[in-house]
Amino acid sequence: MNPLENFRMAFEALSGNRLRSFLALLGIVIGVFAVTTMVSLGEMASAGITRDLEGIAGRSIFIQPDFNNGANFDSAPIRDEDLQSLQALPVKVIPQLLGNIQYEPKPGDRRWLQLQGTPGDLPSLDPTTKIARGRYFSDSEARGGLPLAVLSDRAAKDLFPGRDPIGQTVRLFFSDGSRADLTVVGVLEPPGGIFGGLGSTATVYAPIPYLWASGQFRRDRYDFVLLSLNKGADAAQVQNQVRHIFETRYGKGKYSIQSTESFQSTLRNITLILQALLGAIAGLSLLVGGIGIMNIMLVSVTERTREIGLRKALGATAALIRQQFLIEAVVLTLLGGILGVLLAVGLLALISALVPFFGVFVLSPVTVLLALTVSALVGLFFGVWPAARAAALDPIEALRFE
Known part of the structure; x- marks a missing residue:
C-alpha cells in the first residue's frame, strides 16, 4: 500500500464521520483564527499609528532647548546663523x-x-x-x-x-x-x-x-x-548631523533633538510586544484544539481496531498504519487552519472597512504560512500517540476485537 492510498483512506475516514471531524477541527479553526487575527491586527495597528503620526508630524526633526537638563531660551538660543548651517542638510x-x-x-x-x-x-x-x-x-x-x-x-x-x-x-x-x-x-x-x-x-x-x-x-x-x-x-543620519552642529557651537546637553521616526520606532516596538502577547494568548486555543484532535484520533483507533487488524493481516506494515493515522491528524488540522485563515481574512476586511484607524488591510503571507504550518505541526504532534497506538496493535487480538 502506497502513501497515496493512505491519503485516500484518511479522507474517507474523515468524511465518514463528518460531525465528529468538524467538532474536532473546530478547536483548530478557533486557534488559527485567533492567532491570525491578533497578529494581523497588530500589523494593521502599527500601519495606522505610522500613518497618523506622519499625518500630524510628517518626517521631521524637532530642535529646541533641552528643558529637562535645565536649558532655557537664553542658555540654548537658536539664531539665524544656526539656521544657515542647517540649510546645507537635506x-x-x-x-x-x-x-x-x-x-x-x-x-x-x-x-x-x-x-x-x-x-x-x-x-x-x-x-x-x-x-x-x-x-x-x-x-x-x-x-x-x-x-x-x-x-x-x-x-x-x-x-x-x-x-x-x-x-x-x-x-x-x-x-x-x-x-x-x-x-x-x-x-x-x-x-x-x-x-x-x-x-x-x-x-x-x-x-x-x-x-x-x-x-x-x-x-x-x-x-x-x-x-x-x-x-x-536618512532621518538618523540627519539627526546626528544636527546634533553635531549644535554641540560644536554650544556644547553637549543643551538641545533636545528628536526625530518623529524615533517616536514611530518606539510605538512599533510597543505594538510588537502587545502583538506577541496577544498572539501567545490566542495560541493557547491551538493547544486545546490539539488535545481535542488527539482525543478524537484515540477514539478512532479504538473504533477501527478490527480494520487495523485486517489490514495488518493483509500485509500492511506498522509504518503504513502509523502513516495513515498521522495523515488523518494532519489533514484534519490543515483543514481547520485553512478555515481559520479564511474567517480571519473576512473579519479583518470587515474591520478595515468599518474602523478608520484600521483603514489599511494587512495580512502578511508569512502570517498565513506560519498559521498553516503550526496547524499542521499540531496535527503531527498530537497525532503521534494515536498513530503509534494503532501501529502497535497485535493483528490477532485486533481481529478478535468486538
Whole structure:
C-alpha cells in the first residue's frame, strides 16, 4: 500500500464521520483564527499609528532647548546663523516662535490662545500643514511683517463661532495689555487620526517679523525649529548631523533633538510586544484544539481496531498504519487552519472597512504560512500517540476485537 492510498483512506475516514471531524477541527479553526487575527491586527495597528503620526508630524526633526537638563531660551538660543548651517542638510528649515495671546469673546472676558510665529508659505515647507479655507500668508507678506493670521480649525470656531473668519479682523491682546489686530487669510484643516488631539489646540499663526516688531519676542531668536526631511533623506543620519552642529557651537546637553521616526520606532516596538502577547494568548486555543484532535484520533483507533487488524493481516506494515493515522491528524488540522485563515481574512476586511484607524488591510503571507504550518505541526504532534497506538496493535487480538 502506497502513501497515496493512505491519503485516500484518511479522507474517507474523515468524511465518514463528518460531525465528529468538524467538532474536532473546530478547536483548530478557533486557534488559527485567533492567532491570525491578533497578529494581523497588530500589523494593521502599527500601519495606522505610522500613518497618523506622519499625518500630524510628517518626517521631521524637532530642535529646541533641552528643558529637562535645565536649558532655557537664553542658555540654548537658536539664531539665524544656526539656521544657515542647517540649510546645507537635506531638509526644509522651518523656524518658529511660540507664545500665548488673549481674545475677548465678550467685553471683560478674556481667554487664552496659542500664538505661533512661522515663515510664509508654510504648507510648501511642511506637508502636514493643509489649508481648509482661504490661503496661507506668502513669504513676501511674512518678510514684510504684515498683520496677517491663519487660524487652526479650533481657533476659527472659538474666535468666529458660526461665521466665516476669512477676511475678518481679529483683535488679540498680549500679556502686557498691548493689542494686535490681525486680518485672517486662512483656516487650517482639522487634525485627524488617533493623534489628532495633539494638534487640536486653538492656535493663531502669524508672520515671525510681525511678532518681533510687536516687542513681545526677542528679535533674531527662535523658540524651536522644525526640520522637514526631504524625500529619501536618512532621518538618523540627519539627526546626528544636527546634533553635531549644535554641540560644536554650544556644547553637549543643551538641545533636545528628536526625530518623529524615533517616536514611530518606539510605538512599533510597543505594538510588537502587545502583538506577541496577544498572539501567545490566542495560541493557547491551538493547544486545546490539539488535545481535542488527539482525543478524537484515540477514539478512532479504538473504533477501527478490527480494520487495523485486517489490514495488518493483509500485509500492511506498522509504518503504513502509523502513516495513515498521522495523515488523518494532519489533514484534519490543515483543514481547520485553512478555515481559520479564511474567517480571519473576512473579519479583518470587515474591520478595515468599518474602523478608520484600521483603514489599511494587512495580512502578511508569512502570517498565513506560519498559521498553516503550526496547524499542521499540531496535527503531527498530537497525532503521534494515536498513530503509534494503532501501529502497535497485535493483528490477532485486533481481529478478535468486538
